[in-house]
Amino acid sequence: MVLVSWLIAFLEYCFQVPANRWGHGQFSAAQLKTMQEAITLLVFSAFSVFYLSEKIRWNHLLGFALLIAAVFVIFKE
Secondary structure, eight states, rough: OHHHHHHHHHHHHHHHHHHHHHTTTOOOOOHHHHHHHHHHHHHHHHHHTTOOOOOOOHHHHHHHHHHHHHHHHHOOO
């Protein structure tokens, strides 16, 4: 199971590094990191609900709303 986890992380890294290099011309480093974290949390949330059968609670929804606010603030000109 650990090997599978590391393979998933390696695959994510293989996409992340080129995406950051290509994206840096259009986005700032803070914007790229914010997008990365938001996407990671969305994917992990879906994984935890559909694969791990965990329920999303009110505090999770509030945290997601705050993350959306953070994305808005980071991308505000």
